[in-house]
Amino acid sequence: MTTAATTPAISFTHIDPSGPVPAPAIGWEEYFRTTPPPDFLEPAGKRVEEFVALHAKAGRRVVLVTSGGTTVPLEQNTVRFIDNFSAGTRGATSAEYFIEAGYAVIFMHRQFSLQPYSRHYSHSRNCFLDYMQEDGHGGLIVDRKYSDHMREVLLKYQRAKREHLLIMETFVTVQDYLFLLRRFTTAMSILRENAMYYLAAAVSDFFIPQSKMAQHKIQSAEGALVLQLDQVPKIISPLVDTWAAKGFIVSFKLETDPDLLIQKSRRSLERYKHQLVIGNILTTRKKVVTFVTTKEETKLELTDEELRNGVEIEERIIPELIRRHDKWIIQTKSQ
Amino acid sequence: MTTAATTPAISFTHIDPSGPVPAPAIGWEEYFRTTPPPDFLEPAGKRVEEFVALHAKAGRRVVLVTSGGTTVPLEQNTVRFIDNFSAGTRGATSAEYFIEAGYAVIFMHRQFSLQPYSRHYSHSRNCFLDYMQEDGHGGLIVDRKYSDHMREVLLKYQRAKREHLLIMETFVTVQDYLFLLRRFTTAMSILRENAMYYLAAAVSDFFIPQSKMAQHKIQSAEGALVLQLDQVPKIISPLVDTWAAKGFIVSFKLETDPDLLIQKSRRSLERYKHQLVIGNILTTRKKVVTFVTTKEETKLELTDEELRNGVEIEERIIPELIRRHDKWIIQTKSQ
Numbered sequence: 001m002t003t004a005a006t007t008p009a010i011s012f013t014h015i016d017p018s019g020p021v022p023a024p025a026i027g028w029e030e031y032f033r034t035t036p037p038p039d040f041l042e043p044a045g046k047r048v049e050e051f052v053a054l055h056a057k058a059g060r061r062v063v064l065v066t067s068g069g070t071t072v073p074l075e076q077n078t079v080r081f082i083d084n085f086s087a088g089t090r091g092a093t094s095a096e097y098f099i100e101a102g103y104a105v106i107f108m109h110r111q112f113s114l115q116p117y118s119r120h121y122s123h124s125r126n127c128f129l130d131y132m133q134e135d136g137h138g139g140l141i142v143d144r145k146y147s148d149h150m151r152e153v154l155l156k157y158q159r160a161k162r163e164h165l166l167i168m169e170t171f172v173t174v175q176d177y178l179f180l181l182r183r184f185t186t187a188m189s190i191l192r193e194n195a196m197y198y199l200a201a202a203v204s205d206f207f208i209p210q211s212k213m214a215q216h217k218i219q220s221a222e223g224a225l226v227l228q229l230d231q232v233p234k235i236i237s238p239l240v241d242t243w244a245a246k247g248f249i250v251s252f253k254l255e256t257d258p259d260l261l262i263q264k265s266r267r268s269l270e271r272y273k274h275q276l277v278i279g280n281i282l283t284t285r286k287k288v289v290t291f292v293t294t295k296e297e298t299k300l301e302l303t304d305e306e307l308r309n310g311v312e313i314e315e316r317i318i319p320e321l322i323r324r325h326d327k328w329i330i331q332t333k334s335q
Numbered sequence: 336m337t338t339a340a341t342t343p344a345i346s347f348t349h350i351d352p353s354g355p356v357p358a359p360a361i362g363w364e365e366y367f368r369t370t371p372p373p374d375f376l377e378p379a380g381k382r383v384e385e386f387v388a389l390h391a392k393a394g395r396r397v398v399l400v401t402s403g404g405t406t407v408p409l410e411q412n413t414v415r416f417i418d419n420f421s422a423g424t425r426g427a428t429s430a431e432y433f434i435e436a437g438y439a440v441i442f443m444h445r446q447f448s449l450q451p452y453s454r455h456y457s458h459s460r461n462c463f464l465d466y467m468q469e470d471g472h473g474g475l476i477v478d479r480k481y482s483d484h485m486r487e488v489l490l491k492y493q494r495a496k497r498e499h500l501l502i503m504e505t506f507v508t509v510q511d512y513l514f515l516l517r518r519f520t521t522a523m524s525i526l527r528e529n530a531m532y533y534l535a536a537a538v539s540d541f542f543i544p545q546s547k548m549a550q551h552k553i554q555s556a557e558g559a560l561v562l563q564l565d566q567v568p569k570i571i572s573p574l575v576d577t578w579a580a581k582g583f584i585v586s587f588k589l590e591t592d593p594d595l596l597i598q599k600s601r602r603s604l605e606r607y608k609h610q611l612v613i614g615n616i617l618t619t620r621k622k623v624v625t626f627v628t629t630k631e632e633t634k635l636e637l638t639d640e641e642l643r644n645g646v647e648i649e650e651r652i653i654p655e656l657i658r659r660h661d662k663w664i665i666q667t668k669s670q
Contacts, residue, residue, distance in 0.1 A: 079419060117464060134486065138482075140477040141477070142467070157464050217617075256410070282552075
């Protein structure tokens with residue numbers, strides 16, 4: 001037994017032999033068998049099926065972009081939850097460049113995280129109200145100082161809407177995420193190698209199974225609070241093997257310790273056998289990313305001047321990805 | 336020792352005598368002594384001091400509105416954190432009605448949570464891009480269908496800016512929150528009974544002290560993850576006794592179990608001896624709230640028709656609060 005002074009705040013059950021016996025990590029089949037689906041799954045699945053059918057018919061490539069962090073509720077009537085840091089910038093920005101390059105985008109994102117186009121004027125940065133003025137006839141206009149940039153964004157947004165190039169679906173919890181991912185990728189499988197999966201969402205590794213969850217808000221008590229979380233099943237495994245077979249699959253690895261990044265990216269590729277990991281470090285993720293395959297690694301990096309001039313690293317990521325997707329399509333078709 | 340099947344996911348250390356010895360909950364003095372202040376504390380404190388001085392001179396009442404949820408980082412380089420559910424609707428909406436009623440507002444809110452005025456057009460609901468169109472001369476105008484409502488919001492926003500009636504300061508972690516709260520309320524103490532404290536933020540009850548925190552992203556391991564969190568000191572205690580003495584202090588109690596609400600609200604009043612608790616239930620918080628004092632409770636409730644017509648319950652909360660603040664001022668001055 002340890003004393004208060006040496007009790008670690010974060011530990012794993014297998015480390016402490018005197019602690020409770022850990023539940024073994026469950027597989028994805030068991031996860032889906034024992035977890036109720038979110039009630040919005042069916043309508044969302046149907047919308048995505050229609051979207052996929054439309055673009056399959058047109059022979060257009062489709063990319064699933066996942067974006068933002070998933071939550072892990074601590075209570076069934078949720079007041080508290082564990083969250084993963086992600087504003088959704090990577091996903092929302094990438095979606096715009098994919099559309100510009102001719103892809104149709106399924107934007108599966110955390111509710112209230114950043115979205116393509118509107119991200120340029122989030123309410124906390126560049127508040128659009130600061131750009132508005134009265135026109136003197138009871139109407140409103142955008143200040144001419146800002147309207148050129150805003151018009152550019154607006155025209156792209158309107159084209160994406162008009163040509164049905166973007167569908168947006170939302171998740172909150174890791175449970176929502178897992179069910180939507182299975183449903184959407186299964187729907188996309190008819191696209192075969194024309195589908196890309198761009199898994200930029202920050203997904204929880206640990207969760208509390210519904211059966212172990214408190215029903216109501218946890219009441220504060222005299223002692224410290226102890227949470228024990230199970231491992232989330234590794235969903236990329238059935239995704240690669242079954243749901244998205246033939247598709248081009250890109251996962252992300254975010255670390256804070258640069259020493260771990262390449263090694264962990266490569267281990268992920270060896271384990272799941274998908275096509276590409278994009279590695280990035282929390283503090284430099286807007287400046288540099290590394291494309292890691294089993295064979296090589298390629299660094300994409302912006303200069304400080306480019307960053308100052310508002311160049312976005314996704315402007316580099318997406319063309320490089322599309323080049324690799326082209327190759328993948330040729331290679332897969334010739335097999 | 337328990338087996339996997341019966342291990343509770345959430346427990347308190349004092350419940351399990353075979354578990355680690357709980358650290359006693361620390362007091363606020365010790366918290367501030369052992370926790371480093373956020374580096375933005377001083378500039379934020381100075382801005383609020385100036386704001387308070389301006390309105391103290393004008394004899395205007397000032398309300399501190401806290402809004403949104405605080406986070407509890409699980410790592411020093413934070414990827415994962417515990418969060419409290421709150422979009423910031425209550426705080427952002429209330430701030431508008433306070434300004435309309437003649438108060439100056441210090442809006443201390445969670446970064447990226449809803450803000451007064453822009454909340455009407457958040458990017459995920461009523462996206463402002465849907466309201467814009469080209470004017471045919473290279474400029475942009477707001478579609479006349481929407482511009483009446485938007486003009487109303489814009490004019491209120493512009494007045495608040497022009498007359499310096501609103502200052503916005505942000506927090507992310509519970510640590511930020513505690514330091515800002517102490518700094519801002521101390522700055523407001525010169526306002527005496529003219530100050531109101533409207534504590535609508537959803538503040539964490541548990542946290543991981545910096546000394547126990549992992550430096551880097553927690554790596555997933557074979558076992559379940561165990562988190563042990565300490566209790567956050569009850570900050571309302573020094574707020575009532577020292578920092579905000581003479582001010583009118585309103586705290587919120589959010590519960591999911593209606594049976595606990597009044598009892599817990601009253602216990603809070605008995606413990607901290609402030610003026611009012613506004614109790615609300617997670618699922619009905621936009622329709623009904625209960626004002627609880629040591630002597631009585633008053634329910635404010637919207638009808639279904641009012642809700643459908645877009646009436647906001649803060650339209651009722653704020654006038655009722657101001658009535659009570661009026662009484663408080665008279666009563667305090669006559670003492």
